[in-house]
Amino acid sequence: MIPIHGRTASLAALVAALTLAVGGCGLSAEVDRELDPDRAVPSVSAASAGTGQPEGLRVSEPPDATASGLEVWPTGGASADPTAACPSSGVRMLPDLVEAAMGLRAMGVTLTNCGTKPYTVNGYPFLQVLDEGGEPYDDVRVLQGPQDITSGVPDPGPHKVTLRPGESARTSLVWRNTVTEADVPAVNAPYLRIAPLAGRPAEVLTPEGGIDLGNTGRLGATAWTKAAERS
DSSP: OOOOBOOOSOHHHHHHHHHHHTTTTHHHHHHHHHHOTTSOOOOOOGGGTTSSOOSSOEEOOOOOGGGOOBOOOOTTOBOOOTTSOOOTTSEEEEEOOOEEETTEEEEEEEEEEOSSSOEEEESOOEEEEEOTTSOBOTTOEEEESSTTTOSSSOOOOSOEEEEOTTOEEEEEEEEEOOOOOTTSOOEEESEEEEESSTTSOBEEEOOTTOEEEETOOEEEEOOOEEOOOOO
């Protein structure tokens, strides 16, 4: 059985959360760039400098076989309501609405420490796009960093994020729905398996509209960064 997490947060809250995730103007900057290629585009955040990792893309590694099991929820599914029971992992992950512009897609995911102890992440989430039967698409590459997909969404790079109970971290997922080859089936995955890091317990989310990758075969993610505290 595939555990499926929906969403009950208000539209306004989701839009606001995505705005925080992509730095407030990521998608609009990307649209401007595509409409006017000669326009200068802000460079990707240099926060990853000094991490020892090479420039460019980093492809997610699969989790250990013994640690790749999904969080099991009661029959009937679990609500995405923040007041729902906390998973045994001590964290809950919820997706935002998918933001679309000029064939570019962006979606924030919020990880909240709903447990009783500090929770630390450092780096990129483990991701798999799943078909209707819950099987991963083998021909989809998950990229650590959005640079090869868009320059409009900054990536803070891997850094240690420790969350006290009740605090949250965020990642932004980006992809394009371009179809360039008529003989290659387009991917529109209804489910997304996500773990905070490779080897940690995963959950399955149901993004509204699915993950429509066209036949690009690529999904990029930013590193986890601490979410701003609500006033």
